[in-house]
Amino acid sequence: MTSTFLPDKRSGPDVGPPPPSPGPGRGRARRRARHWLTAVGFQVPALVLFGTLVLLPMLFALYASFFRWGGFGMPDDYIGGDNFTRLFQDPVFLGDLWRCLLLVGLSLVLQLPFALALAVALNQKIRGRAVYRMLFFAPYILSEAITGVLFSMIFAPDDGLADHVLGAVGLDGVGGQWFADPSTVMATLFLVMTWKYFGFHMMLYLAGLQSIPAELTEAALIDGAGPWQRFRNVTLPLLAPTLRISVFLSVIGSIQLFDLVWVVTAGGPDHHSETMAVTMFQYGFKRYQVGYASAISVAMFGISLVFALAYQRFVLRRDLQGATTTMRGGGA
């Protein structure tokens, strides 16, 4: 009986292990049922927790998004897709989409290359690199709330560190309102995001770099490749799977951005730094338009899901078949 829990790793997902001795059909069926119950029994706590606190709320958000509803009692004013029609005419939500694209673009063009450059630099044998690693990664450990408050003080108009530093080097007029000015709020926010998150990507790249076998770079060196050629033709292709994961996480992170924005600007001034999650929060918890806020939730989920599926289909799939992966697997 106990032997039934031995898995057969080579067999397909739904094939149970062979019975220990040939017996009557009914005994075998009962044994299989018991095996199934044991296996699933271990899943029960996880399923209960995940089902009630993750899946159920998600499904309920989908349901509520079809109602005009203030959040009390059960939703009863069914309005079909009106919340979604409204959503795609709402200038704030359209602005959210635009700002999300802006953050994704800035991350891909500035933040990730910066993280990569530092990772390559710290992968060399330089003095004190362990200290640098810790230093660059430390902001990632701090909560968004702490980071947000810290930088709202640093960029405080007139009294903050940023204005004082600019003033000290004779650039008095350059600073100013930072988070309070619609034209600078996103750039300043992006600066804070970079401070907070690039260390995480840097660590990913460092882990990736370390799985690249040294012989390959050495071989390129012997072949007379310069530093840039070695980076371009050896390091970069071998790091590609890590880069693709990092891009994925960066995009998903931009779609879901909430804490930092909420603490620093709460979406202001006049919606100029609002993200989808902040808009959802405003409608759901401040204005009690829970049905509409649910529609924003559903849209966020839809956008994440479409992006994730498309990314998996068109970008990550290469990792399952390309030569790079086999080499990486062999080297790791």
Added chain:
Amino acid sequence: MAVPLLYAVLSGFKSTDQLSRNPIGLPDPWVTSNYTDILGSGSFWQLVGSSTIIAVGTTVVVVAVSALAAFSFARFAFRGREVLFTLFTMGLMFPFAVAALPLFLLLRSIGLLDNPLGVILPQAAFGLPMTIVVLRGFFREIPAELEEAATLDGCGPLKFFWRILLPMARPALGTVSVLAVVGSWNNFLLPLLVFNEPTWWTVPIGVQQFQGQYSAEYARVFAYLVLAMVPALAFYSVAERQLVGGLTAGATKG
């Protein structure tokens, strides 16, 4: 990179008056009252205490529940396994903000608002996908011979799990625990929604409230920020290897 942190530490040693006259230089004289006042008041320790209780609670729940599920995913072949596993891995993509609103309504209707369980259980639930994926990978690597030997010695599945698998998986359990602690410690949205009363406020909520309350006293806010950073950075310096290992493993496998 370290300038903002250093600036905060030094500013905490100034008086607010000094801070506006001398924003960049060293404190003169060094004022320690900002730090000692905060450390002497009970409210700061209450934040640290409730953050700790919630982080430990979350970690215990998510690791225990995930270990059982990951054991079943890694060592059993059963009907429906792939479907269930896909369900959990899809959870990796669920943004918490999406579920925040209905989750709040659910917690309100079952009376878990202003209750630490109202934060612990949802945090654990949202931590399941990542934890299960990492632990399952690790459990799979434990050789089948060990399991056969244990079975011959009369070990049932539960006993094998408890006596052999868990002790062997201690490094992996350490990694996922560190991730769970950090995630819980830094969580902002959920405690913000669940705790109306200050009784159970966590450090991130406390920091935001403190800034609102003492917005004119810059030096005090800086001192508060620095003290609020200390537990996280101290934990990080102790658990660095586990944390970084977990993040990279989770990111590349997930």
